[in-house]
Amino acid sequence: MEHLRELAENLHLMLSFAKRDIRAKYKQTLFGVAWAVMQPLTLMVVFTFVFSMFARIPSDGLPYPIFSYSVLIFWICFASCISQGTVAMTANANLVRKIYFPRETLLLAVMVSALVDLAIAAVILAGMYAYYGIGISWTALWVVPLLALQLLIVLTVILFTSAVQVYFRDVGHALPLLMQVWMFATPIAYPLSSVPAWLRPYYMLNPMVGIIDGYRNALLHGTAPNLRYLGAAFAVTFVLLVAAYFNFKRAERTFADVI
Amino acid sequence: MSEFAIRFDHVSKSYQLRRGVGQMLARLANRVPADKRNIFWALDDVNFVIEPGETVGLIGPNGAGKSTILKILARVTVPTKGSYRVKGQVGALIEVGAGFHHDLSGRENVYLNGAIMGMRKREIDAKFDQIVAFSEVEKFLDTPLKYYSTGMMVRLGFAVAAHINPDILLVDEVLAVGDTAFQAKCLNKIAELKEQQKTIVLVSHTMPSILQHSSRVLWIDHGTVQGFGDPDETVEGYLRTIHTHGASADALDQRETTDSPIHVTSVTVRNVRGEVHECLNYGEPANIDIEYAVTRPVDDPVVSVTFHDARDFPLGGLTSRLDGLRLNGAQGSGKVRLTLSPVLFTRGSYGVTVAILDNRIQRYLDMRPRAVTFMVDGPSVASREISGHFVFPHRWEAVQHAPGGTEQAIAP
Numbered sequence: 001m002e003h004l005r006e007l008a009e010n011l012h013l014m015l016s017f018a019k020r021d022i023r024a025k026y027k028q029t030l031f032g033v034a035w036a037v038m039q040p041l042t043l044m045v046v047f048t049f050v051f052s053m054f055a056r057i058p059s060d061g062l063p064y065p066i067f068s069y070s071v072l073i074f075w076i077c078f079a080s081c082i083s084q085g086t087v088a089m090t091a092n093a094n095l096v097r098k099i100y101f102p103r104e105t106l107l108l109a110v111m112v113s114a115l116v117d118l119a120i121a122a123v124i125l126a127g128m129y130a131y132y133g134i135g136i137s138w139t140a141l142w143v144v145p146l147l148a149l150q151l152l153i154v155l156t157v158i159l160f161t162s163a164v165q166v167y168f169r170d171v172g173h174a175l176p177l178l179m180q181v182w183m184f185a186t187p188i189a190y191p192l193s194s195v196p197a198w199l200r201p202y203y204m205l206n207p208m209v210g211i212i213d214g215y216r217n218a219l220l221h222g223t224a225p226n227l228r229y230l231g232a233a234f235a236v237t238f239v240l241l242v243a244a245y246f247n248f249k250r251a252e253r254t255f256a257d258v259i
Numbered sequence: 260m261s262e263f264a265i266r267f268d269h270v271s272k273s274y275q276l277r278r279g280v281g282q283m284l285a286r287l288a289n290r291v292p293a294d295k296r297n298i299f300w301a302l303d304d305v306n307f308v309i310e311p312g313e314t315v316g317l318i319g320p321n322g323a324g325k326s327t328i329l330k331i332l333a334r335v336t337v338p339t340k341g342s343y344r345v346k347g348q349v350g351a352l353i354e355v356g357a358g359f360h361h362d363l364s365g366r367e368n369v370y371l372n373g374a375i376m377g378m379r380k381r382e383i384d385a386k387f388d389q390i391v392a393f394s395e396v397e398k399f400l401d402t403p404l405k406y407y408s409t410g411m412m413v414r415l416g417f418a419v420a421a422h423i424n425p426d427i428l429l430v431d432e433v434l435a436v437g438d439t440a441f442q443a444k445c446l447n448k449i450a451e452l453k454e455q456q457k458t459i460v461l462v463s464h465t466m467p468s469i470l471q472h473s474s475r476v477l478w479i480d481h482g483t484v485q486g487f488g489d490p491d492e493t494v495e496g497y498l499r500t501i502h503t504h505g506a507s508a509d510a511l512d513q514r515e516t517t518d519s520p521i522h523v524t525s526v527t528v529r530n531v532r533g534e535v536h537e538c539l540n541y542g543e544p545a546n547i548d549i550e551y552a553v554t555r556p557v558d559d560p561v562v563s564v565t566f567h568d569a570r571d572f573p574l575g576g577l578t579s580r581l582d583g584l585r586l587n588g589a590q591g592s593g594k595v596r597l598t599l600s601p602v603l604f605t606r607g608s609y610g611v612t613v614a615i616l617d618n619r620i621q622r623y624l625d626m627r628p629r630a631v632t633f634m635v636d637g638p639s640v641a642s643r644e645i646s647g648h649f650v651f652p653h654r655w656e657a658v659q660h661a662p663g664g665t666e667q668a669i670a671p
Contacts, residue, residue, distance in 0.1 A: 012374060012379060012380060013374045013375065013377075016370065016371050016374035016375070017371075017374075019367075019371075020360050020363065020367075020371050023362075023363060023367065024360055024362045024363060027362040027363070027403070028362065028403075094357045094358070095357055095358050095375065096335070097335065097357075098333070098335065098351070098357040099333065099335065099351060099357060099358065099375055099376070100333055100334035100335050101375060101377075253336065253337045254336060254337065255335075256330060256335035256336045257274060257336050
């Protein structure tokens, strides 16, 4: 509770960090914020060629570009939160060594900055709706709780990984690799329906499966997510988040000694 | 119980020297690491109380534990054992500009750094003009920080830090930044904070600035408190420990220059009564006797004497050539005497480096760094009536413009 009060008092600091991250990212670039859409757009084009045109992967009867782009933007938000959140302490070692502030503000700032990129990338998605003449249903609103769940999962993960990264830099090395594997273990480039039935029980252990599939259903198929699944996911994530937060606050006290 | 601003009760802090997966697992399993050699105690049972409104100078050699104390006060780390209490908000002037981002402009960095130091946006808005004026970088406010000179960056950092308004301010060796004019500004800021009854903890290796600003001095060595009290006495006690030779150095070791034709064999400091003494009095004459031995004839050798402050910073020196003294460089041994008439050093500790050079004063034939050290008792910079290491011969008088246009001294 004490921690949360202190965090609330430092929300303005978190926003300052977020502003710093966003501004610094696009300073001295020619294309500026356009880079926020370059990554999902490029992946979409590559996926369209490789998976749709060469490998003929089904896309639930939807045009493949929108089929993949609609979830790619959320995945990229997820991946950049995790990769930047994990190194947030070590990247700001100068500050952590010298000045006290609730360290989790650095993690939240990473998330805010990734959300801004997501919002920019979403503009292109709106354009694709218009281009393909696909109507948007009210179920699109389910994106909000799904995104909330995604953010809670992200926070849980980076509260843990960023603390471990302070002690063992191995985490930072392993992560890009892991994120790549994770992306292909999530139904982004292919539909969930193409996963063989025998593999499903294991496949579903990946928490991002339900979320990514949920986005696609809500945005393109007009169907709501499985409420029981969503509720359970929230409950489990919340418990893990609390544990990760306590662990983080305990470890935080000696970050300056080892970073 | 008396009032306090900062209170350390049996505070100890240890660091693990080596880390590895093994140690990590042992700790996770809640086993105390058995290997004691792997532990370094940066602070060992430290107790002290700092009262509100005091300015305390924190001194000690490198690695003594000063930074660890500051880190604990700044809350970036916690003690391993013991407890501490701090009353009021702590602001740290530790390595100014630690939170700067080089791609952002000066303006953006003021806001960012202010936020990191605990200021709200409204507070920064209100003080923005003051901060900018203090930093003297108005013209470059919208330039990315990476194009700033080091001096500009440091000034901007100090300007932000100087405008936070904490109850307790930690100042770590920042008085050595910027040019003289900017230093004066910083000192004024510190004086202003003192007048506002802020508690200040000042870390510096520069004893004069410690003496000038502190009401008490805390001396730390090997993680323990060696002394806490009167600035002059405590600083003196500390300087005494970093003496290695004392007033006389005989049979100086002969490494390196064994093949040299001439050697310094002893250096001795004598007071006005001719006694070998490590403490000299300001205003009284003193001698530095240098004995040397010649193994091969040397043409017109020159002796040089250089004085250093307690941190080995050279203050000034002179050679025997300056006064036209000719040394016996033919054979055997000799002795020269440098008389200080009188000693004009201010209170403190000084080192003497003695060297013998060739006749063109270019090549060192022998060199004895810090051959002797001595203390001086006399006017102290703590009085703020003097500064630096010397009081040179001088006279003050009030001069008035007489009606006839000529200047006239007023008889005392």
